[in-house]
Amino acid sequence: QQQVKQSPQSLIVQKGGIPIINCAYENTAFDYFPWYQQFPGKGPALLIAIRPDVSEKKEGRFTISFNKSAKQFSLHIMDSQPGDSATYFCAASISGYSTLTFGKGTMLLVSP
Amino acid sequence: DTAVSQTPKYLVTQMGNDKSIKCEQNLGHDTMYWYKQDSKKFLKIMFSYNNKELIINETVPNRFSPKSPDKAHLNLHINSLELGDSAVYFCASSRQGTNTGELFFGEGSRLTVL
Numbered sequence: 001q002q003q004v005k006q007s008p009q010s011l012i013v014q015k016g017g018i019p020i021i022n023c024a025y026e027n028t029a030f031d032y033f034p035w036y037q038q039f040p041g042k043g044p045a046l047l048i049a050i051r052p053d054v055s056e057k058k059e060g061r062f063t064i065s066f067n068k069s070a071k072q073f074s075l076h077i078m079d080s081q082p083g084d085s086a087t088y089f090c091a092a093s094i095s096g097y098s099t100l101t102f103g104k105g106t107m108l109l110v111s112p
Numbered sequence: 113d114t115a116v117s118q119t120p121k122y123l124v125t126q127m128g129n130d131k132s133i134k135c136e137q138n139l140g141h142d143t144m145y146w147y148k149q150d151s152k153k154f155l156k157i158m159f160s161y162n163n164k165e166l167i168i169n170e171t172v173p174n175r176f177s178p179k180s181p182d183k184a185h186l187n188l189h190i191n192s193l194e195l196g197d198s199a200v201y202f203c204a205s206s207r208q209g210t211n212t213g214e215l216f217f218g219e220g221s222r223l224t225v226l
Contacts, residue, residue, distance in 0.1 A: 034214070043116070043202050043217030044155070087153055099145070099160055099167075100215060105153040 003027050004092050006103025013080055014111050021075045021106045023090035028071070030092035034100070035064065035075050038087045047088070048075070080110045115139050118203050118218040125193060126226055133188045133221045135203030142208040144186035145215065146178060149200045158201075161186050162208055190223075198225045 005024045013019045025033075034049035050057045050064040050073065057064045061078040077084055087107050091100040116137045125131055137144060143162040147155050159178045160167045166178065175191045190197060200222045204215040 036215075038153075041219070043204070043219050044215075045217065046214050049214070089155060099157060102155040105155070107153070 003030075003101045004090060004103045006090050006106060008106060009104070010107040010109075012109045012111065015080065015082060017080050017110070019077050019080055019084075019108055019110070021088055021090070021108070022072065023074065023092075023103050024070075024072045025092050026071065027092070027094075027101075029094050030101075031095050032093045033064070033066065033073050034091050034093075035062075036089040036091060036102075038089065038105075040086075044089060077108075080108075082110050082112050084108065085110050114218075116203055116205055116216050116218040118201075118221050120221060121219065122222050122224075124224045124226065127193055127195060129193050130189070130191045131193060131223070132190070133201055133203075133223070135186050135188070135218060137184055137203075137205040137216070139205055139207075139216060141205035141216070142183065143206050144180070145204040145206075146186065146188050147202040147204060147217075149202060149220070151199070155202070158188075159186075193223075193225045195225050198223055 003026050011019050035047045036044035037047040038044040048059045048062045050066050052068045063076040066073045087105045089105045090103040093100045119134050145160045146158040149155050158172045161180050177189045179187045200220040202220045203218040206215050
């Protein structure tokens with residue numbers, strides 16, 4: 001049973017575009033929703049995270065939108081750059097129990 | 113200083129062999145993990161280890177065994193390697209009870225079984 005569903009599997013945008021990656025979860029006990037960024041040959045690294053008490057969080061060009069009633073959250077990358085080309089993973093967990101459940105990942109390519 | 117380090121970075125071996133991957137973290141974290149990333153990039157947790165408590169993903173074959181000599185180290189030993197074991201294995205750590213769930217990953221160990 002996949003508890004976090006992520007889409008699309010891959011995404012190509014032009015430089016300056018706004019890629020959007022979507023995730024949906026099933027377990028209503030989840031209360032921590034991070035996004036991880038992975039470059040080729042590297043391990044995933046935390047990019048930005050949100051808790052369900054807010055509907056949006058921005059850090060630089062990265063924004064998470066959260067819809068608790070729909071059990072969905074998404075990552076938006078403003079003014080995307082070729083250096084943003086990476087695989088992005090959404091994840092979810094229950095506070096105090098650190099094991100994350102990851103989505104299947106989205107390979108993003110930002111063309112120059 | 114590397115926070116989570118894994119060795120070796122690349123490992124090529126024959127079917128049936130036994131191999132180990134080592135992991136060390138210098139973050140002072142209480143919990144360490146092993147994840148498997150397959151060719152489709154899917155990250156699947158294999159084990160988590162916290163203060164001598166081992167939590168095993170039930171789908172992991174018993175040919176895989178984690179060994180923790182101390183809180184800063186969690187090694188992965190694999191017996192009787194199979195072709196399907198080829199993947200990138202990531203070690204990670206976190207501070208138990210921080211309420212953030214943030215994982216710090218190593219750079220991965222790419223295992224190829226021939």
